[in-house]
Amino acid sequence: MPDRPSNREPNVGGDPPRSRWSREQAAGIERTPETVAPIIYPPESTPAEDVHVWDTWLLRDRHGRVADLDGWRVVFSLTAPRDLLPGKRHDVAAIRYFYSRDGRRWHDGGPVFADDALGQRQWAGSALYDDGDVYLYYTAAGTEGAAELTYTQRLVGASGGTVTTTGSSLSIDGLWTHHELLRPDGEWYETESQSRGMIYTFRDPWFYEDPETGEVCLLFEANAPVPEGSDRCGGDDGLQEFNGAVGVAVSPSGDPMEWELRPPILESVCTNQELERPHVVYRDGRYYLFVSSHMHTFAPGLEGYDALYGFVADSLGGPYRPLNDSGLVVTNPHNAPFQAYSWMAFPHREEILVESFFNYFDFAGDSLDEIAHLSEREQRRRFGGTLGPTIRLAVDGDRTRVLGTLDHWHIPTSNESLPDFDVDDPAGAVP
Template identity: 75%
Template sequence: MTNETLGDGSPGTGARTGWTREQASRIERTEDTVAPIVYPPETDQIPEVHIWDTWFLRERDGTLASVDGYRVCFSLTAPSDLLPGKRHDVATIRCFYSDDGRTWHDAGPVFEGALGQRQWAGSALYDDDGSAYLFYTAAGEEGSEDLTYTQRIVGASGGRIDTAGGFELSGPWTHHELLTPDGERYEREDQSRGMIYTFRDPWFFEDPGTGETWLLFEANTPVPEGSDACGGDAALQAFNGSVGVARSPTGDPLEWELADPLLDAVCVNQELERPHVVYRDGLYYLFVSSHLHTFAPGLEGFDALYGFVAEDLRGEYVPLNDSGLVATNPENAPFQSYSWMAFPHGEEVLVQSFFNYYDFAGETLDEIAHLSGAEQMRRFGGTLGPTLRLDVAGTRTRILGALGHWHIPLAGEELPPTDRELIRRGKASENGETGAGYGARPADRDADSE
């Protein structure tokens, strides 16, 4: 494939575009793709719960909603006295709100009676009539005594926001099963041969270019046994992550029809998490999060934000920065952040994530389980991390700096100069929100992790 503006794309297995082994083999840390080191914030804003995957209430056009001056976000949460590794088994969605984009307040669990044994990540829509929709992953079968991993995409309707006496999100909510895998475009659980099965992370998107309404999600492309994909290598075929999509023929947030995936990573990566799009300068920037351990044998990637760009939502997609790598953690803190989500703000693209494990430079995240319970708790951030600032142009991106923990700027808010701007002006960084490290520097930090 050839795109005259962006360069060459490559065919996928079940999608128009694929992320190839050749492209992924070029992944490496560079000055433009490594985020600053992160330390814990001086004050944990919401200490009662672990907080990880987070998404913001958005308008149909993708902009972050402002409801009578309030920013609103939703997060997966678990009690903060729970070992961090157990949090996914009891995940519930809570709502948080802020009137200044810096100080956030807990509005409590979003709803009771959600589908599934627990709820995983999704997205949220503030519709034109003032109603709120929440899209989420129903993980496990409700009523089962054992923990199960079946995944369905669900939409909850009926949400309203009342700001007359402060801030309140209320129902009654009605939960609608929207999508299940068809076994042809998207792998069912009983077809899975990989380490991880996925059909989750719904993300609402109304295309500003065409007006069409889409729901992106994470999935796996079926690769039948005996296929010639990956040169017939069955071990590589098990790595079959994809970015799925469904279209609403009417624009109704609860009516969807499965379509072919936007991109797949057969032979490359098993897990393309939390796919989402930023529409900018007439281009579609498709972002996903992925892990070091989900890359296929023979490839070396990182826990990182990866991205691709196309002139049309359906592709063909070209990897950003030649390899797809957009933002990753420093080599000496490889798991400090995860679950990145990008959104436009003025001339920049901002990226929020959660503060994962710090003061830890193990080769794999599995090594966390070898630490004592107290050490696991100490090293887990469990809160929103600093917001990264990206310069995005064509097929290239670069990290400009970062804002503070939980800083999600209000519409029109002017951002401070970046480190690069200060250097260009001949001024030293004042180690404010654009300094080299973010959060408080703990006195007990190990010297060998610097």
């Protein structure tokens, strides 16, 4: 492993004041021109006609830069056959990869793993390219070999991936070894049996090397245990089961397959149950922590949206304060409230770009439950199942602003300059 820079002491896992996303902060969530993405229309084509694509992540190097493999870049996506009902995709999810030279035209590389991956199906993660090796982090959902579908979640790392490129193609192969990395400990991170409400979460591992301290971290989505009879949330049972957390593990040796749990860096107990796909963008000496969350995972008494939420701190361990006061960074327009989900932010020059998948469109209902009552044909017709337009975000300290969008699947190369933005004609967003 390369030596770690050590400008400062490790920051994660000491005893930082645990940051909280409070009900008071979340009560300020409101659509504004700065936070609403433009409406999405179906694209003409998708690189994967036979599969639905949702959660997607970039192959990045240790420094968080998009990996350049002889001019190619790679994304990994959760995928499921297109003829399934969209709601069933989580039960059969498998990871595929796509590669591109220009960041616009993508080629389907196929499934990454044969049938040796852990879990009954694989959920989201991240990918690291280091010294010619590919490491894939994912969530093993369900227990392999179990007869019934189960919801156990474990963080897994696969090592042994190699990349071969030619002038016209790229392939990721490997004799993968799947390492179970982490399970919830029941103290900082809720186990399945401790869970009191919705399905517990322990998933979405995201590799991150702190650029200031060199500390090697794995962020993940989790829940904080709140035992019955706790006085949290004023002792209100109905609020206590909304116990989202952003978890972290560290690798003291820097080995990408060896991790030790540390306390969460953010909690949303009494506020929200799911802080999904946590990831960090470092910018101007600040750490921007992003998560996706749903309208239906906010605790009673709060109104949030399916949206990208963000927090900022001066160090990776926190303390974090919500961006734009409430935490809301990007959401869908009110007339298409479920049009995108599972946002992933990454730096690009002066801006932050945000990729997400095209979810349910042509639907202005208040809840995704209403989708379930539509005919199967209508459910399929209204599900995008491909990447949405990439969103351009301006960031200034604790404030962010949606500037506009690039095309579906347009993930610019690092040296690509984006068109100047006409400040008098922002985004076309409909708050």
